[in-house]
Amino acid sequence: MSLALQIGFDALLLGGLYAIGALGFALVWGVLNVLNIAYAAMIMLGAYAAYGLALWGMDPIAAVPIVMTMMFVFGWLLQRLLLDYVMRGPHSLSIALTYGINLILIGLALYLFTAEYRSVALPDHLRGSVQIGGAHLTYARIMVMLFALSLTALVWWFMDRTELGTAIRATRMDFESAQLVGIRPRFIFNVVAGISSALAGAMGALMAVIYSVSPGMGDHQFLQVLIVAVLGGLGSMIGPLVGALVLGLVSSVVANLWGGTYAVLAGTLLVLFVLAVRPSGLLGRRFYEA
Amino acid sequence: MSHAGGQAAPAMPGRAVMLRTIGEPAGLAVLLAAVLALPFFAGAYGSRVGGTILMYIALAQSWNLIGGYVGLMSLAHSAFFGLGAMGATILLLNGAPVLLAAAGGILLASVLALLIGAPTLRLQGHYFVIATLIVSEALLNGARNLNILGFHGAISQNIGAFTGLQDLSAVEYNRLFYYIMAGLAGLAMLLVTLVERSRWGLALKAIRDAEGAASAIGIPVAGVKLAIFVLSAAIAAAVGITSSIWLGTFDTTSAFDLAVTFQVIVMVFLGGRGTVWGPVIGVFLVFTLNEFIGxxxxxxxxxISGVIVVAIVLLQPDGLIEVMRRGPAALSPRVVIGNFRRYKVD
Incomplete structure (x- = not known):
């Protein structure tokens, strides 16, 4: 019983983190049709930003919105200065460009911070834990989970209920018609890139609270984000969340029963199976309907 | 997905054709002679470096077939490199002669390419790219956990003692593998040249530039894609087998290392994807840079490699082959700014 509960909590925690990561990734994929390899580095940058703010004595959870603001500006500028210039090319070009950007960012992180693993020193109110039915749940994990879930809800509200969100959905559904009704695609692209980068930053910052921070941390997380994005499919808000919970559940069941290496294998086999059966993901749709 | 890479017409067609007909065979003969003669002048270390360069040319050209000509951004190249090497290692460990082991490795990779290609090549756009990435990761993890027929994926396997080549001197040994790599690079170059000059090549480019139209004029799109995917995988496997036998050890993590795939893609992009000489230029550029930077x-x-990739993609998206094709004009500010603005969103 307590093992089942522990697995359930782990799944919720991982699921919440992967959901916001996959949401940001799927947004850029869906609206800009860019497979952003540099997303791995963006997760890592978010984690380092949170680590830096925590070093200054800021509460690690309170630092997340600040990290997100910084990463929004970063993503906006990256799109405006570099990625905007390959948007109409073959899609292999944007993959190569984001791969190059990923190299630069990871190289910079190695140069500035070294390959050393670092972890955020938690303040007292995040240190304790509660016991629910024999399963341990630290305060830090509860806070991370709640933050991730409310962030998903916030993005859903933004995409579904605001004018800008509607414009983004319109651009995704029909690029030409969106232009005809006066939506400026470049502005939409920059906003979406900014939001995506902010979500990557949030994922990294929240991971910094419970795991350690290193320049290569994004690479492993990126694979999980890809799996979740594909599992959930594009074009729905709830998709990444469902995909993330499924992956979180499978990963933590397999990790608890057989060990960590098999968890990665199970996740990859799961997504290949889903792709073979439903090429557009579990909840994928042709059009974006939040 | 449209592909707007235009071919530049030579300024003086008559003279260019004459130069091609006389200059090209002569140049090729000189190049071939130089490649074949190198190990006799360069010694063991030189053969080693030369062989490594040839290995990357073979890898880059085999990726160019699927990535450059068909436009499919496959990230599974390192997986086939590793699968071939792993298959050959398992056979060698069980006493198979080295040529049979190599054939078995290539067969294993080709069969898996068929099994992987058939479902994934149906996927559209980025789904294919992501599927190949996930497949590579799954195969790496699967291989790491594999324990069959005396093969253990978690440890480095010593295969040097099973090849029957350990009696060769260092010079002879490296020379042998240099020539095998030269053969593989030559084969890959030949295939790319055939693709460039045949109806097959036109079919591939048609699929890349307008898949629907290609299908409508009777090109069996799915079959052609699968054939090229398997061919490309088989070459990568042959290179992987040669490389691991040359090293004398098989290490799962480095044989299936995704960094190899990305390095090869970078080489093809730097030089010029979908061209015969572009990938060769890319390989030499990367090796020269590594030599300088250390x-x-x-x-x-x-x-630095990140900055170079970004700069080439933005300023010379058709690759450095453009500089060869059009001369210094390809580097003039007007052309470079034009390249920069070519795919910009308004």
Missing amino acids: VEFAEISTI
């Missing part, structure tokens, strides 16, 4: 500052070389 490997002792890994962070700096990572940053």
